Amino acid sequence: MSLRIGIVGGSVGGLFAAVLLMRQGHQVTVMERARHGLTRRGAGLVVQEQVTRILHEVGLPQVAETGVWANERIVLDLHGKVMTREPRPQMQMSWDLLYDGFRKLLPERHYLTGATVSEVAPSDQSVKVMLADGPGFEFDLLIGADGQGSIVRNVVNEDATNSLRPDYVGYAAWRGLIAEDAVPRHAADILFERFAFHFDEGTQALGYLVPGADGQIAKGERRYNWVWYRQLPAASLSDLFKRAQRAGALSLGPGELPRDVRDALIADAQSQLPPPFAAAVAAEPQPFLQPIYDYESSRMVNRRVVLLGDAAFIARPHTAMGVAKAAADAMALASALAAQPVDEALASYERARLPQGQAMVDYGRRLGLSLSRPLAR
Numbered sequence: 048m049s050l051r052i053g054i055v056g057g058s059v060g061g062l063f064a065a066v067l068l069m070r071q072g073h074q075v076t077v078m079e080r081a082r083h084g085l086t087r088r089g090a091g092l093v094v095q096e097q098v099t100r101i102l103h104e105v106g107l108p109q110v111a112e113t114g115v116w117a118n119e120r121i122v123l124d125l126h127g128k129v130m131t132r133e134p135r136p137q138m139q140m141s142w143d144l145l146y147d148g149f150r151k152l153l154p155e156r157h158y159l160t161g162a163t164v165s166e167v168a169p170s171d172q173s174v175k176v177m178l179a180d181g182p183g184f185e186f187d188l189l190i191g192a193d194g195q196g197s198i199v200r201n202v203v204n205e206d207a208t209n210s211l212r213p214d215y216v217g218y219a220a221w222r223g224l225i226a227e228d229a230v231p232r233h234a235a236d237i238l239f240e241r242f243a244f245h246f247d248e249g250t251q252a253l254g255y256l257v258p259g260a261d262g263q264i265a266k267g268e269r270r271y272n273w274v275w276y277r278q279l280p281a282a283s284l285s286d287l288f289k290r291a292q293r294a295g296a297l298s299l300g301p302g303e304l305p306r307d308v309r310d311a312l313i314a315d316a317q318s319q320l321p322p323p324f325a326a327a328v329a330a331e332p333q334p335f336l337q338p339i340y341d342y343e344s345s346r347m348v349n350r351r352v353v354l355l356g357d358a359a360f361i362a363r364p365h366t367a368m369g370v371a372k373a374a375a376d377a378m379a380l381a382s383a384l385a386a387q388p389v390d391e392a393l394a395s396y397e398r399a400r401l402p403q404g405q406a407m408v409d410y411g412r413r414l415g416l417s418l419s420r421p422l423a424r
């Protein structure tokens with residue numbers, strides 16, 4: 048039976064589901080709030096088995112084979128000396144190539160941009176959806192692939208008594224993504240072609256090369272991605288969001304940090320990070336802030352509304368599993384719908400994916416333990 052399926056969120060999770068379900072003969076409509084889609088907005092990701100599998104399934108295996116290699120892992124001390132070196136080749140594929148690849152598989156009319164879903168009203172056999180400034184729709188099934196700040200999760204967890212907002216864990220990632228040429232030579236010689244790390248009490252810095260914004264992998268066209276995890280009390284985070292006039296937001300994008308905050312970050316990096324990392328931090332004109340959250344949904348399905356990807360579970364970025372989790376959810380949902388009547392399929396999707404999501408969030412908590420501990424000094 049062909050279903051009318053609405054998907055809230057047109058990032059990779061929404062697109063994975065849209066393409067698989069369209070190929071099963073369903074009528075899919077993706078509603079993405081970004082006005083111009085998400086092209087050229089991503090960085091890189093480690094190729095996990097679930098991502099390779101979904102790319103093969105839709106005939107895009109080359110996307111998983113195109114990436115930037117790091118040959119080894121090094122750990123730097125505060126003075127920039129290499130303390131340990133471990134040969135561990137790993138590739139960063141391009142988030143943008145992944146997004147564009149799936150986006151092109153979906154005819155334009157099935158992907159609405161500038162479409163912010165503001166209201167979801169389920170009944171037993173269908174779901175009504177309102178856009179903030181547009182028409183309403185009715186679907187047989189609605190998928191919430193609307194990420195960390197999901198509104199669809201409120202509908203799925205309508206009987207919840209606890210807050211459905213993700214839990215801030217007390218530390219944040221300050222991040223930068225710069226053209227490789229912007230990194231000074233002395234720093235590039237140490238940092239490039241490898242995963243570099245620095246660990247200290249309650250803090251961790253890491254960095255690696257990723258493809259260019261159009262998926263370029265040639266030398267000179269790649270970008271350097273650095274991440275600096277630091278503890279940041281919840282009250283300071285909330286002040287920062289207020290100063291940036293983004294109260295209630297979950298993160299601050301490039302250009303949204305107040306100027307003096309960037310200056311202070313660069314000054315801190317000079318005294319607290321190895322010189323190559325400090326140079327990379329100083330080379331980023333518009334650092335951005337990704338506070339770290341945990342979120343576990345207690346259900347993934349309610350009547351004809353389903354959650355997928357970060358809308359259901361937010362696992363810390365140390366797991367490197369965000370995209371893989373969304374791919375696994377989408378494949379599980381599509382195969383359940385191919386095999387069973389709708390309501391049974393949704394129940395078996397939830398049985399299969401709920402424990403997986405919970406396990407991933409737990410794993411992220413364990414990996415982040417050293418960053419969460421109260422500082423001795």
Ligand SMILES: Cc1cc2nc3c(=O)[nH]c(=O)nc-3n(C[C@H](O)[C@H](O)[C@H](O)COP(=O)(O)OP(=O)(O)OC[C@H]3O[C@@H](n4cnc5c(N)ncnc54)[C@H](O)[C@@H]3O)c2cc1C
Binds near residue numbers: 061079193371373
């Ligand atoms: C622009 C962008 C770039 C990213 N780059 C990387 C990367 O380089 N590497 C990496 O590992 N991960 C990246 N991620 C995160 C990664 O995609 C997710 O962690 C993971 O894949 C889960 O994806 P998701 O589709 O569930 O959620 P997300 O990727 O967070 O997508 C949620 C989508 O829902 C849309 N949305 C939210 N609310 C509404 C609403 N009410 N109405 C309509 N649309 C709505 C958002 O605009 C967003 O596009 C990126 C995410 C985004 C959005």
